[in-house]
Amino acid sequence: MITVTFHYPNGQPYLHHEAKKAKKQAASATTIFGKRGMSLEEELNESNQYYLAKEIAVVHKKPTPIQIVKVDYPQRSQAVIKEAYFKRPSTTDYNGVYHGHYIDFDAKETKSKTSFPLHNFHEHQVKHMDECLKQGGICFALIRFVVLDRIFVYPASNLITFWRAQMTGGRKSIPLDAVVADGVEINYQLNPLIPYLDGVDELIARTQQGGN
Amino acid sequence: MITVTFHYPNGQPYLHHEAKKAKKQAASATTIFGKRGMSLEEELNESNQYYLAKEIAVVHKKPTPIQIVKVDYPQRSQAVIKEAYFKRPSTTDYNGVYHGHYIDFDAKETKSKTSFPLHNFHEHQVKHMDECLKQGGICFALIRFVVLDRIFVYPASNLITFWRAQMTGGRKSIPLDAVVADGVEINYQLNPLIPYLDGVDELIARTQQGGN
Numbered sequence: 462m463i464t465v466t467f468h469y470p471n472g473q474p475y476l477h478h479e480a481k482k483a484k485k486q487a488a489s490a491t492t493i494f495g496k497r498g499m500s501l502e503e504e505l506n507e508s509n510q511y512y513l514a515k516e517i518a519v520v521h522k523k524p525t526p527i528q529i530v531k532v533d534y535p536q537r538s539q540a541v542i543k544e545a546y547f548k549r550p551s552t553t554d555y556n557g558v559y560h561g562h563y564i565d566f567d568a569k570e571t572k573s574k575t576s577f578p579l580h581n582f583h584e585h586q587v588k589h590m591d592e593c594l595k596q597g598g599i600c601f602a603l604i605r606f607v608v609l610d611r612i613f614v615y616p617a618s619n620l621i622t623f624w625r626a627q628m629t630g631g632r633k634s635i636p637l638d639a640v641v642a643d644g645v646e647i648n649y650q651l652n653p654l655i656p657y658l659d660g661v662d663e664l665i666a667r668t669q670q671g672g673n
Numbered sequence: 674m675i676t677v678t679f680h681y682p683n684g685q686p687y688l689h690h691e692a693k694k695a696k697k698q699a700a701s702a703t704t705i706f707g708k709r710g711m712s713l714e715e716e717l718n719e720s721n722q723y724y725l726a727k728e729i730a731v732v733h734k735k736p737t738p739i740q741i742v743k744v745d746y747p748q749r750s751q752a753v754i755k756e757a758y759f760k761r762p763s764t765t766d767y768n769g770v771y772h773g774h775y776i777d778f779d780a781k782e783t784k785s786k787t788s789f790p791l792h793n794f795h796e797h798q799v800k801h802m803d804e805c806l807k808q809g810g811i812c813f814a815l816i817r818f819v820v821l822d823r824i825f826v827y828p829a830s831n832l833i834t835f836w837r838a839q840m841t842g843g844r845k846s847i848p849l850d851a852v853v854a855d856g857v858e859i860n861y862q863l864n865p866l867i868p869y870l871d872g873v874d875e876l877i878a879r880t881q882q883g884g885n
Contacts, residue, residue: 518808521764523735524735525736525739525741526736527737527754539758539759540759541757542739542756543756544753544754545739545753545754546751546754547752552733556768558805558808558810559808562773563769563770563775589731592731593731593770596730596731596769597772597773598770598773
């Protein structure tokens with residue numbers, strides 16, 4: 462990827478989202494989190510640390526992509542980034558290796574009780590999932606219905622089908638029924654908090670049966 | 674990974690390295706690169722774009738990890754990061770999926786004509802490679818000897834052996850002879866510029882023979 466200057470149309474929604482996340486991150490930088498009120502990202506990071514420590518899987522969240530414009534180099538001190546902008550991610554947020562399998566996913570939340578809105582994904586991310594599937598990767602969305610307190614591992618193949626239908630006038634969200642039917646529900650537990658690899662096992666089994 | 678404030682010891686070498694890279698990146702943001710004078714990173718990104726376009730592999734460089742401290746939100750405009758710091762990466766720079774295999778590597782250059790200095794790697798990165806190997810990933814260092822104009826795919830397993838020996842008083846670099854003996858030399862070509870997956874094929878073959 463050759464670096465080019467990134468221009469932002471004013472008021473583009475994902476920016477506010479990224480910026481809000483960063484604001485939260487900056488604000489909480491020195492906070493020790495309790496289990497209550499953890500964000501999905503924090504819960505997943507804790508789960509991934511558990512998987513890593515137990516040598517079950519190596520999965521990391523990618524850093525937020527930033528376009529750096531100006532850096533100061535004070536004498537005898539560390540470099541300070543003085544001007545930078547959020548860039549739109551071209552891939553999903555999480556990837557790694559699990560029992561020889563490449564796994565790749567994004568984690569999203571919705572307050573809806575009935576469906577998962579497709580605008581939670583950018584076209585680049587869906588394209589990336591499709592590319593990974595073609596290489597034999599295990600790809601999915603980890604979807605949390607916040608109000609229902611239910612989490613699902615939802616296969617990328619199904620997500621892509623809904624995405625494409627939307628592009629040609631289909632519905633703009635995935636009904637909860639469809640998420641329940643094709644996804645794998647994950648129940649919170651103590652360690653790891655979100656045992657999402659149980660869902661991955663199911664996706665691997667489906668792949669080996671020639672499906673998915 | 675729970676976000677914590679990152680403290681920098683003054684004058685730590687990797688910082689300058691990261692900062693220099695970023696300075697270069699900022700300066701070259703609007704430049705169109707010719708093939709001459711491209712950095713190893715640019716050459717690899719171009720190679721990965723080729724592999725992606727041809728549906729041969731999906732490999733991306735991870736964004737540089739940044740600790741964001743202050744963000745401005747001007748009215749009707751994009752968010753501006755006003756204070757941020759470089760963080761030490763806890764993983765390698767590149768990973769992805771190739772024919773169902775998880776691949777993971779870092780790319781490094783040396784001006785030495787006789788050996789590759791181990792200080793090019795941080796302990797975290799070596800640990801990460803070891804973790805990925807245990808999960809059945811294909812891990813390596815892509816090493817360029819700048820003056821010799823030679824590039825090698827060098828297996829992580831061999832790198833780890835030298836790394837551990839160094840920790841107990843062994844030599845602080847990998848001799849060129851060892852890189853030649855255990856690595857796979859890669860020759861520049863037109864498309865992709867650095868056909869490093871040829872080396873990966875060789876590593877996969879070794880793994881299947883029970884070695885590596």
